Amino acid sequence: MVTQLASSMAIVRDSRLREGLREIATVDLDQEFLISQLNNQSWLKVGGNGHALDRKRQPGLSAISLDEVLRTRPAFEQLMQDSMRQTNAMRDAYDTLDPLFQPSPMQSRSNFLEIFEWAPLLEQIAYKSAMRVLQVLDLLRSAVRIELSAGMGGAPASLQLYWQLIHALGQLTLVASSEEARPWLSEMANSFVWERWTPSFALLRERTFWLAAIAARSAAAFGEPVVESYLKQFAQAEHPMMVFDALFGLSAIALANPSSKDAILAELRKLRDHSVALNRNHSVYLICFESAVRVLSKVRGEQREFRELHWHAGSANGMATRAALVGDPTALSASGEYLGFSMLQFVADSPHDEHFPRFPVRSAKEISRGKIAVAFRRAWIAEPEPPTRALLN
Numbered sequence: 001m002v003t004q005l006a007s008s009m010a011i012v013r014d015s016r017l018r019e020g021l022r023e024i025a026t027v028d029l030d031q032e033f034l035i036s037q038l039n040n041q042s043w044l045k046v047g048g049n050g051h052a053l054d055r056k057r058q059p060g061l062s063a064i065s066l067d068e069v070l071r072t073r074p075a076f077e078q079l080m081q082d083s084m085r086q087t088n089a090m091r092d093a094y095d096t097l098d099p100l101f102q103p104s105p106m107q108s109r110s111n112f113l114e115i116f117e118w119a120p121l122l123e124q125i126a127y128k129s130a131m132r133v134l135q136v137l138d139l140l141r142s143a144v145r146i147e148l149s150a151g152m153g154g155a156p157a158s159l160q161l162y163w164q165l166i167h168a169l170g171q172l173t174l175v176a177s178s179e180e181a182r183p184w185l186s187e188m189a190n191s192f193v194w195e196r197w198t199p200s201f202a203l204l205r206e207r208t209f210w211l212a213a214i215a216a217r218s219a220a221a222f223g224e225p226v227v228e229s230y231l232k233q234f235a236q237a238e239h240p241m242m243v244f245d246a247l248f249g250l251s252a253i254a255l256a257n258p259s260s261k262d263a264i265l266a267e268l269r270k271l272r273d274h275s276v277a278l279n280r281n282h283s284v285y286l287i288c289f290e291s292a293v294r295v296l297s298k299v300r301g302e303q304r305e306f307r308e309l310h311w312h313a314g315s316a317n318g319m320a321t322r323a324a325l326v327g328d329p330t331a332l333s334a335s336g337e338y339l340g341f342s343m344l345q346f347v348a349d350s351p352h353d354e355h356f357p358r359f360p361v362r363s364a365k366e367i368s369r370g371k372i373a374v375a376f377r378r379a380w381i382a383e384p385e386p387p388t389r390a391l392l393n
Contacts, residue, residue, distance in 0.1 A: 163372045302349050
């Protein structure tokens, strides 16, 4: 991921490198041409005035494959290595991407925007990296659960690592969660049978608002092509949290894709009575349905704030408030809705960079290990609680 970004940065910065590529492409001086990377996942246009990055090949322009050039021309590969060093592209690429994997303190809004500008190049690598992080989390989770269940004093050191990794998972997922990424996202999602997987479930099941907001963004990016798959997941749900996730994902898709809203709302209303009547988790189903239907039935209008989480459009903290980082999206509002559904309109109305603070000021010390332990227990360690508070455990 770092090398791919550094290569593009070097091409943009180094006229000698561009000239070498121009000669290989056999195009005239000042004529624009395209450089593909990662098996045509992204196309960098250079020449003329500046540069531009896109997911699709622009017709009418000559093109070369950087992968092929580096594979077949050792001299140019050495030229690229020298350029990445001389232009500081490798250093800058590492510094830019490092906060994705080391989100403590949480990166700034401007840093994320710098990454997001390169999304056509980085998004598929980011999503694959997120899946690798998820595999590590699955292994680490058992150790954290055992240590916490054993009643060890304080919180285990592994818990801090787990907390860091779930936020790395969220940030990597966010890089790949734009509407423009939908073609490859939906193709990927429809290439296998969903078994306890949805675009949102891995983040939503951690049960914090901040991660749930990214889960919503991910579902919305996959969009209408996965609506039927979400409905099937709902029909096959074996756990209340899977019910929550299916209806949460459908609601996020509907809010971000207005053309699908009426159809999804009609489907939810049709399913509601039948599903509640047949399922023993009557209260969970009913509250999930009512929360989804209520948020989708509201008159469309831009939501500038969500007071429960101290979210205000354009605020310095963005969505990275303390309440959002440790709060539970399955908590009930005063009106009896799940708050995770209530926040969805604000998320849909906000740009991607609003997930982050204006400055990287929130350190790990501000979220104590005790609070992190509470969040982990809530998601992964079932404990006896009053029925009204244990609906999703």
